[in-house]
Amino acid sequence: MTDVLVVLADGRVMGEIRRSRAGRLTFVYDEGWRTSSNAYPLSLSMPLVVAEHEHGRIEPWLWGLLPDNEAILARWGQRFQVSPRNAFALLSVVGEDCAGAIQLVAPDRVPALMEADQGSVAWLSASDIAERLALLRKDQSAWRVARDTGQFSLAGAQPKTALLFDGERWGVPSGRMATTHILKPPIDAFDGHAENEHLCLALARTLGLPAARSQVLRFGDEVAIVVERYDRLRSPTGIRRLHQEDLCQALGLPPTKKYQNEGGPGTTEMLEVIRSHSGEPQEDAWTFARACM
Incomplete structure (x- = not known):
């Protein structure tokens, strides 16, 4: 089983997710990506100014790419012979087309994807x-x-x-x-x-x-x-592919925390993310407020 997943963004290497023998994950930005003029972060919770991000940041983000359905994850685990409770393992087999611009692939798969015209x-x-x-x-x-x-x-x-x-x-x-x-x-x-x-x-x-x-x-x-x-x-x-993430991912939270009554963020925390990172904070904050009404 692979211990590294390469993160591709719109056909370019963004970085690597590395798994230790103890099962701990680390996300490391590719230096060429991190220093390029048109770079963007994998997540607002993992800014480019920090080259390496620890397990507590990357694992919740990975869970946000997977179905919120334990029965589906269990069947995928059986089908692909991986643990249904291991986001890294699951995405090593289903991560080639995810939400946003990201593809998660084994290192030996990268050359084929980089050289292919359109698949x-x-x-x-x-x-x-x-x-x-x-x-x-x-x-x-x-x-x-x-x-x-x-x-x-x-x-x-x-x-x-x-x-x-x-x-x-x-x-x-x-x-x-x-x-x-x-x-x-x-x-x-x-x-x-x-x-x-x-x-x-x-x-x-x-x-x-x-x-x-x-x-x-x-x-x-x-x-x-x-x-x-x-x-x-x-x-x-x-x-x-256009990059995107949900607000749980942007806040570094797992999808199990998406509801406020289960420990998730409220509108105040969400608005703070929008105001801090949006290119049009007033317009986006107003759109968010209208959607909540």
Whole structure:
């Protein structure tokens, strides 16, 4: 099992996550990245001015990349023969397509990703997607099928899959190619679940709040809410990953602390992060306040 994960950001080496024999993690910025004019930190909780960050910073951040669902983590642990309680081990097998600009890969995987133009895509038919959605409803850990080469990880408790859409076709990307959309089958226990989520996102945008764009689409006999990823940008050279993190990660907290009544941050702490680090602090603080109302 690898004891180093290389952190790639938009195809460049940002740094390394190193694991000691005792299981302690350290994140070390690549010096070339840290001193470049367009560098940005892995997290606001791990500033560039400090070259090395200890276990208590990097481990909570890694957990923020993984599903908030113990059953999914347990099945992934069985499938990939790693501990479901070890974020480093889990991301060593599913970290190639994460939230934001980050890819987490073993050192021997780096040359292929750095040299590849855009990676590859296994294109899917509507019946292929329907098969995957039906499987997800039965097995919430089946984010990918056995024949897929590209793996991904996203936070949240709801079962989902992530695909690339090129305007006409859907496919499973691998390598440097990024997913562009998240597909979630409805929760059977709640009638109209997909339609309700789509309506709420549309309503938020109508009220002037930033919200992801979504559709409710049918693939064969299966329905899914399809959400356009806000952390992806189409450019003339392809699809770019845009870096992002949630407020727990920015504050150095694990996802188990995301609720205030369970020891997580309140609006005061969140606003302080926004005001301290935003390029447009007043506008962003007001947007945050409106979203809380």
